[in-house]
Amino acid sequence: MSKEKYHFIGVGGAGMSVVAQLFFARGWQLTGSDQNDSANLKKLRELGIHCWVGTRPQLITSEMTVVYSSAIHPDNPEFAAAKAAGCKFLHRSQALALASADCKFVAVAGAHGKTTTSGMLAQTFSQLGADPSFAVGGVVRHYQTGAHLGKGDYFIAEADESDASFLNYRPQVAIITNIEPDHLDNYGSAEKFEQAFFDFTNCIKPGGTVILCTDDPGCCRLLARLRSPQGAAADQKSKIQMLGYGIKNPPAGLDRFCQVKPQEEEPASVSAEFILGEESTTVRLPMPGQHNLLNAAAVFLAAQVAGFSGSEISQALGDFAGTARRFETKGEVGRIRVIDDYAHHPTEVEALMHQAREAAVTGRVLALFQPHLYSRTRNFASRFASALDLADQVIVCDIFGAREDPIPGVTSQIITDKMQHGSYLPDRDTAARLLAEAAQPGDLILTVGAGDVTAAGAVILRTLEQRFAQ
Structure with a gap:
């Protein structure tokens, strides 16, 4: 000790x-x-x-x-x-690096998708017998924990870009799910945000691997910069392998590419062909959403780098139980489902709304959204409004400030003012009760955000129980 x-x-x-x-x-x-x-x-x-x-x-x-x-x-x-x-x-981040010393470190970075991808990676490696250690910023349902100290060689962790602390890591493999501007309160500009991800690739150990989602424009710009002879660390980049994955055709400059060809999507599952070179592997996930197929493709490549076969990886991915607060069912009353999700970036919210629409089938999608951070609300109000308008009815409650102090003039109303059918109601629980009263059998109610909005699910379920008991 x-x-x-x-x-x-x-x-x-x-x-x-x-x-x-x-x-x-x-x-x-x-x-x-x-x-x-x-x-x-x-x-x-x-x-x-x-x-x-x-x-x-x-x-x-x-x-x-x-x-x-x-x-x-x-x-x-x-x-x-x-x-x-x-x-x-x-x-x-330094403490996490210390805890993972002497391991093959796989770091998952990106503005969004990190928790699902790292959780999927942890469970997949475990199913494959690697018994990895992992630190995931959410509960991996299969383990009912976000942390595990395994006996294997691999350590899997989210790499937090919000304050540039991911630059403290020295990964063997780095996955970058996307580079969409966020945390501009810290970085000041989209250019500096992208620079941080370039600097992150400098942290990869020589002989290591970077895995990029090439459907994302930010990742494509990073790839072009990495391959450029003018790159600040061109010599280091010649020592790492560059892999990509995506539904769209790949850009130039990759060592290997996993082409994702979606096949079938149902309310509770999605499948695709993963084509890597001459090999094609069918992957079926027990959850909907093309964004989850992309997360799975990143895991597929990382597991291939670790030496596992496509068929082995496919079988393991098919058992993924998900992570807490990622399209997590909280309960159902009167054929009304209540789903909780951590989405707090406009792209995440948009993907969630499409996923919810698929899951609701013929029912409506109702949402309670709690913005996270005053700066993010100010910077992306229009994009949040567009994403939320994909639902049938939305109530936006007060901002969850987390680490930030209020910004004068910035409230959730700057989102709803730009929406066609959104309403602003400051109190979270009052909003929850109103949505529960408005829902009809077959509808789906979402609680959305990275703050304490998750507690609203219990309020909604209680209200539904009282309503249908009458």
Whole structure:
């Protein structure tokens, strides 16, 4: 057991709790704190980790290494006490890199799709007998956890681009699902956002592999830059393999390409032919959506790099149980289904609406959307409006600010003002009850967003139960 002591500030967060579990699994000494009690804190306590609610700066000692995320402000009492005591500090990404030392690191990056792809990758490698360690920013339903310390050589993790912390990783394989501008509050411009992904490819170990979705224009621009002799790291790029996947025809510059040819889509499944060179493999996923086929293609290529055959990978992908808060059924009352989803970027919301339309068959799609971050709401209000208008009825509640302070003049109404049939109602639970009252048998109700909107599902189900009990 390591003699070094670690203290996690904000340990109840999805990402931080995963890293804490990995440290604990390695036998390292740690404590943790968070502002609010939660299911994550309860799970950590059940493992035997000493966690507390609130701040206890008096418990911070100089021999501790403090693990923190970008959500922790310098004026946090424990953070300030650690500074005063001369403690060492590790950002969450650095801590994750430490926990994954000596592993074949597979990092999944992209503005969206990371959690589903990394969860799919973790379960697929496990089904194939690789027993990987993984750190996923959501619960992989097959495991009912987002963290696992396996006995195999592989470590699979999401690579968070929001604050450029993914530049702390040194992956053997890097998957980039897309490079759509986001987090402009941090980067300032789309150009700087794309530069971060170019810098991320510099972090790949020599002899490693980058896997790109070439249906995404940002990934295509990155590929062209990587292959350019003027690239800032052209010598490094000559030492890595460049693979691509997509439904559209591939651009030039790839070493190998997986062509995805969609075949059949049903309310609960989707299938396609994956063509890699001369080999064609049929893949059927137990979930709808062409975006999930693209996620599966990234996993297919990563598993091929690891030495598995197409037929083996296809069978494993067919068993994927999904990740929590990704089109997750919360319940059904009176033939009205309630679905929860983490979508918080316009492209994700648009894909979700298409998926919901397919799942609803002849019923309507009703949605409760909670924007995440004031800056994202301001930057993408028009795109959110267009995506949400794909539903039949939408209520948008107040913004979940997370790490941000309010921006004057920025409310959820800047989205609904641009919508044809959306309405703004600040209170989340009142909005949930209204949608439950409006729903009819055969309809599908979505709760959408990266904040606490997931709790609205229970409100909707209770309201439906009361309504149909009458």
